[in-house]
Amino acid sequence: MITGKNYIGYTASATGTRHFKTVNPVLNEENEYRFTEATAAEVDAAARLAAAAFPVYKAVSGKERAVFLHRIADAIDALGDTLTEVYCRESGLPPARAVGERGRTTGQLRAFAQMLSEGDWVDATIDTALPDRMPAPKPDLRKMSIPIGPVAVFGASNFPLAYSAAGGDTASALAAGCPVIVKAHPMHAGTSELVAAAILKAAQETGMPDGVFSHLLAAGREVGIQLVKHPAVKGVGFTGSVQGGRALFDAAAQRPEPIPVFAEMGSLNPVIVLPSALRADAGKWAAQLTASITTGTGQFCTKPGLVIGLEGELFAQFTAALAQQIEGVPPGCMLHPDIHRNYERGRQTLSAQEGATVLAQAAGTPPPNFAPQQLLRVPGKAFLSNPALHAEVFGPFALLIECADMGELRQVVESLDGQLTGTLLGDAAEAAAHPAIVSALQNRVGRLIFNGVPTGVEVCPSMSHGGPYPASTDSRFTAVGIHAVRRWVRPCSFQNWPDELLPPELQNSNPLNILRLVNNQFSKDAL
Amino acid sequence: MITGKNYIGYTASATGTRHFKTVNPVLNEENEYRFTEATAAEVDAAARLAAAAFPVYKAVSGKERAVFLHRIADAIDALGDTLTEVYCRESGLPPARAVGERGRTTGQLRAFAQMLSEGDWVDATIDTALPDRMPAPKPDLRKMSIPIGPVAVFGASNFPLAYSAAGGDTASALAAGCPVIVKAHPMHAGTSELVAAAILKAAQETGMPDGVFSHLLAAGREVGIQLVKHPAVKGVGFTGSVQGGRALFDAAAQRPEPIPVFAEMGSLNPVIVLPSALRADAGKWAAQLTASITTGTGQFCTKPGLVIGLEGELFAQFTAALAQQIEGVPPGCMLHPDIHRNYERGRQTLSAQEGATVLAQAAGTPPPNFAPQQLLRVPGKAFLSNPALHAEVFGPFALLIECADMGELRQVVESLDGQLTGTLLGDAAEAAAHPAIVSALQNRVGRLIFNGVPTGVEVCPSMSHGGPYPASTDSRFTAVGIHAVRRWVRPCSFQNWPDELLPPELQNSNPLNILRLVNNQFSKDAL
Secondary structure: OOOOOEEEOOEEEOOOOOEEEEEEOOOOEEEEEEEEOOOHHHHHHHHHHHHHHHHHHHOOOHHHHHHHHHHHHHHHHOOHHHHHHHHHHHHOOOHHHHHHHHHHHHHHHHHHHHHHHHOHHHOOEEEOOEOOOOOOOEOOEEEEEEEOOOEEEEOOOOOOOOOOOOOHHHHHHHHHOOOEEEEOOHHHHHHHHHHHHHHHHHHHHOOOOOOOEEEEOOOOOHHHHHHHHOOOOOEEEEEOOHHHHHHHHHHHHOOOOOOOEEEEOOOOOEEEEOHHHHHHHHHHHHHHHHHHHHHHHHOOOOOOOEEEEEOOHHHHHHHHHHHHHHHOOOOEEOOOHHHHHHHHHHHHHHHOOOOOEEEEEOOOOOOOOEEOOEEEEEEHHHHHHOHHHHOOOOOOEEEEEEEOOHHHHHHHHHOOOOEEEEEEEOOHHHHHOOHHHHHHHHOOEEEEEEOOOOOOOOOOOOOOOOOOOOOEOOOOOOOOOHHHHHHHEEEEEEEOOOHHHOOHHHOOOOOOOOOEEEOOEEEOOOO | OOOOOEEEOOEEEOOOOOEEEEEEOOOOEEEEEEEEOOOHHHHHHHHHHHHHHHHHHHOOOHHHHHHHHHHHHHHHHOOHHHHHHHHHHHHOOOHHHHHHHHHHHHHHHHHHHHHHHHOHHHOOEEEOOEOOOOOOOEOOEEEEEEEOOOEEEEOOOOOOOOOOOOOHHHHHHHHHOOOEEEEOOHHHHHHHHHHHHHHHHHHHHOOOOOOOEEEEOOOOOHHHHHHHHOOOOOEEEEEOOHHHHHHHHHHHHOOOOOOOEEEEOOOOOEEEEOHHHHHHHHHHHHHHHHHHHHHHHHOOOOOOOEEEEEOOHHHHHHHHHHHHHHHOOOOEEOOOHHHHHHHHHHHHHHHOOOOOEEEEEOOOOOOOOEEOOEEEEEEHHHHHHOHHHHOOOOOOEEEEEEEOOHHHHHHHHHOOOOEEEEEEEOOHHHHHOOHHHHHHHHOOEEEEEEOOOOOOOOOOOOOOOOOOOOOEOOOOOOOOOHHHHHHHEEEEEEEOOOHHHOOHHHOOOOOOOOOEEEOOEEEOOOO
């Protein structure tokens, strides 16, 4: 049941006077349920409760936290068709996507639970004492990762489940031992509330402290900024626009005590098409790129927004095929009227730039909130001289850059800001012949892809989802995969600490049987 | 030989018109050599050269980088007595300290070289493909740490070697594969130049690209701020005051592309004295704390600045013994007249606070730049209500806090900002009886010490040197030990990348024989 209320820990609360509703973009009408925005007092209460819960929750063992995460996954599964219906009503996305995204969400939770059960993740490092060392004895030192404190998580517009209330940020922060305060994305507040209730149910059933999770509602930005500025909050996770992420980053950096913000923001996801790829299979790449650009109405952070190639016969044939295929895709519904408006504004701005040629443009007038896909082409020189052409257009849009030669192509790559991904299509010999281009691409991305497309972010330990700014505000971390937990932990050393008072991860007997770096050798042995 | 010039890569440069000299604090007179401040054009040239060196240097293998770091260590050793003499002349510190600190510096370089030779540090993570997985095939994904780009390093006033030109920040950044631009600390610019020349000699002998290391001179802050704002600089390492570190942090956060700043700044290093410690051996703790407070004239970031206990007979006897011993230590020379001035201002400000009682105060008038050690006492209540008493006094000074009971002691701990260290003196049973105090202490520190003193920062993998703000600007990293390299690297994933084009760390055959997480199991096996 959707109450429209905030959850301050286990307590539903709606003392505010500002309200908002979500929109069904397919029907282009408001959904019935009404949400009450969190007041400043409610934000403060949630942050204080999280701070009070922190010492209790950080002392909960990894195995118990694993049970909690498994229980959350089960509770989300138990939401069944209700969740799917609300999800679709609030996003315009099809039921199959809801089910797929739910599987990704519960899969992430279970992967973190598995990580906690195994226990190796804490980076346990031990150097034993050398009492007779000259000129001074060496103490016994043992180090492991501990949680940083309460984390604020902002739901993403384009993943109502996998990057929202129980998404990767929440799962990784709870795994770390950090209480979480979610600021729901207003576009799918109902979906978010259903998931929040599932998390709270799991928390209560597994005896977690009140305040381990809270859920706040707001249509505007004040609640989020207040949360980020609150002294009790020690870290922030965000997925969304550069504008929104940067505002949170700035607020966090300007605090008396600055706190880390991991914001995953914009990315053009350049695809470099080498001639060998077109000689081998231009048709396949046109088909794969068409799907990657238009699936989910192009509303993925890894949608390929730039396709870079060398002018000439091969590339002309390829772009013609790509244009034809893209025009053949029926327009899809976008997540929200605001997102649709931004898409229209973005593609029109880019189309109007000097040197831009429209190659593909869906015909006719689509229904409200449906996005006509578009393909533009510009010469490399135009791209290099016009920053406006570097803007991300969120939706089923891509810009083809036609370079005069490999030198210009290299300049185009070197002109790019940070990206989540960079893709190379071609054969290995041709890739090997251009190490400077590959190196420049690597310096700008979090993930390199060979002969594939960037959409489809695999959830596994070797996934790096992040990248140099503005792909993220801190390229040193990933937002996807178990290593996402590292954003919310810090090392703590124990010097000459009594064995019985050490966390089990660092005790002599290694009771958790985890891998530890002991005197510079990895080992699971007891000391 | 000290030239007084900047090094823009391999080229000495002194085009500026602003000059400064260092001071011999023992003699209270300027040293003879004159330094030329870097101009804006020189800063820009160094940053551009570092950016040009980056793609070359990041491609240098770990084993070759290890040879480079070993060669730096050898070149510093070869500076011999010249280095010791200049070090002492610029710091007022004794020759034995110079020799000890040189050993620490070269030891750090060799530890990073060892880390590079072994190769495990890159956090190699592999998930192999599942081409038949439904509904979509799983790609082959492989992840490892890669360098972030050129790093600016700021020399610390109190460690002319171990935290300066070739200190931990430089060693870890060079190990990561990042070119380094050092802004020398103006108080020991000559020492810094000698070390810089040694680094450049080693770089040339091992064939490193021009720009892998540069060395800039300045007495003011403009050069440092320009460096931090330069688009080519991608990370910053700093050790010094909160004021200085925060200025760099703010400049970095306000860039169009924000960059990570690891600034190690202020710390009070609280020592909690439980009654059991005083019952067992009050005299020993008075002696050890006296040494920890006064060694090096108290100019260590880990000097214990707060000693917290319970009022009563035991604590009164202990503080009397501590006061007597501290008064018996002859005043030492401080690093520089400015540092001495700040010390005098700081201790006088604290002495003047309501409730503060002077317990120990060196008698007589010491020579210029020599610091009379001081011990103050305040009631817990005064400390809790007066933020001025939370200020760090850099020098041989400590504040005793006398708490009415364990409840007040806990409040005192909970009132503290972030710290590098927190120490507990007592027996294990008494420590176990106060978990809330231990937990609150842990939440505020990077290193917990049991029955010891915080000075003496062991260089080993299990050392965490850092902590919540203002101890550092990012508690998620350590500045000491091989894991300090993590500040300068980011994960990069390779998806379906051809084996022959992968870095050796990720190739099927595991040619470097490193430990890798393969399909969620740690292994050194080939695939």
